[in-house]
Amino acid sequence: MADDDPEYPDRPGYSFNPGPPPEASRFFRNKGLRPAFSWEDVEPEEHAVAFTVAKMTELDLLEAARDEAQKALDAGVPLEAFQKSWRTNPKLADWWGRREMEDPLTGEIVDAQLGSPRRLKTIYDANLRSARAAGQWERIERTKAAFPFLEYRLGPSETHRPHHADKAGMILPVDSPFWEEWMPPNGWGCKCWVRQVTKAEAGRRGVSDMPDVQDRIWQNKRTGDRQLVPVGIDPGWQRNPGKLRLQNMEAMLKDRLLALPEAARRAALRDIATSWRVARLATDPSSVGNAPVGLLPAEFAEAAGTNLHLVEFSNITRDHVFGQDKARRVGDLKWMAFLDLAGRVALQKRPGSHPRLIFDLDAAANPASPDPYERLPLRIIVVVKASGLFVDTMYRVTLRRWTALKRQETTKVLKE
Structure with a gap:
């Protein structure tokens, strides 16, 4: 092949x-x-x-x-x-x-x-x-309405592992639990892959029976932990990383992000802030609704008097703030995953207005960029409402703007 x-x-x-x-x-x-x-x-x-x-x-x-x-x-x-x-x-x-x-x-x-x-x-x-x-x-997940089945295929290796070869040509639904563990690659050097299949082709060729997947007990020699690993999969390769990352994103969508381990939570934040659904909401004028893009650190949530943590981006912000500069602003949205790294943070409470948390991210500045816009720190403002936390606006600023901000009577510096 x-x-x-x-x-x-x-x-x-x-x-x-x-x-x-x-x-x-x-x-x-x-x-x-x-x-x-x-x-x-x-x-x-x-x-x-x-x-x-x-x-x-x-x-x-x-x-x-x-x-x-x-x-x-x-x-x-x-x-x-x-x-x-x-x-x-x-x-x-x-x-x-x-x-x-x-x-x-x-x-x-x-x-x-x-x-x-x-x-x-x-x-x-x-x-x-x-x-x-x-x-x-x-x-696969995004297009499974058109291609609801997957076929297990062997790679171009001269020899194949017996348990992998046994599954060649097998067709199962995308939502089959089989793919939780057997989505290739399934080991060191494994070149197996999957091909998306339409319902018509699956009907013509026949959907496979769910294979009898056997597990073996593998003991980690360094930690002593014992794990169940499917026979035919190398230890450490028994999870579908793409599915796991999407599951973490769904946890964020359902406001269960705080239950994830720290590394998974941070990856989920980055995944959702750079996902196709956020890009579509940010660039498509016909797209409406909200999408989560960040997590408010606990100490700043407490300072703002809210027990909410999930920060959302809406089409209202898009229409009000992004204007004709959508492409560049969409690139800034990825920094919503790094609110905890902000160099300067302030809480602003104006009479008759919702509290606003102001984050200045020095890490978002790229001094080597030929674009003057990207050479500046990024300011992200989150408005705190009873109904949720929302991106109010975001733009690039100079340090002079911070000095002016903290002098205002309505501003309380939380971090500097």
Whole structure:
């Protein structure tokens, strides 16, 4: 089977030219960072929301590694170019060969393998294939009315794992629980994939019976934890990351975001703020309603006298604030996920008006940008109502505006 089979252009992971679907790129970009000494230190659920590399325990190294993988995913960079870019990255150049390291779990000094051609290939394959598959799952959910079934397909490997080969050609509904665990890739080096199928084709070819999926007990040698892992799936690969991320987004939509773990909550915030539904609401004049885009930190909610946390964006804000500059303003919406990182925060209470929380985000400024607008910090104003928290307006400001703001009698500085 050719690597770029034109009959199935949606197959994830085999040809990265001219680049990934936007869902895959966004899925990877919205991941956080998870330092780890071993892949066994990271749960499958964490892999869906955080980028990690075994033996890479420093955040600045992880950030540089994630940037290299993101660049490869976005630009369709082949493996050889990815390896060369990694080796010439000044932050990553020394992360190579073998080195003595202390295992933080045991305190032992071990001879650890850092970077190598084989390891870079693993990092490249695992991250890019899983990102493309997760992006594909978002499209699957969005288009399942037209393509309500999935077919399990084998990749171009010369040999296939028996349990994967047994499932080749199997057709099941998108909503089948089978895909909770068996959405490929299903292990290290796995090149399996799924193809979307119409109801007519599924009826013509026949819908498969739900397979009898057997589980085995796998014990994590580092933590001692015992987990049920489906037979045929490598430990750590038994979750569908795209489905898990969408479930986290739905938790946010249903105001259950606070129940999620911190890493999952942050990824869900980034996912929803950059999702197609928010982009449509922000750019389509015919789109009406609200969409959650951020979470109000607890200390600022308390200061504003509200027990609400979910911040929503509405078509009213779009029509009132965005005007003709929608494209640039939509890019600013992603910063709603980072209200807790605001450099300056104020509470404004004007007579006869709802309280307003004002956030100035220095991190949103890009000093190197040729666009003067993007070189300034971003101000986000959230209006606090009994019915909810809403984005009132957002714009770029200078520090002089902050000085003027805090001098006003109606303003209380919460953070500076």
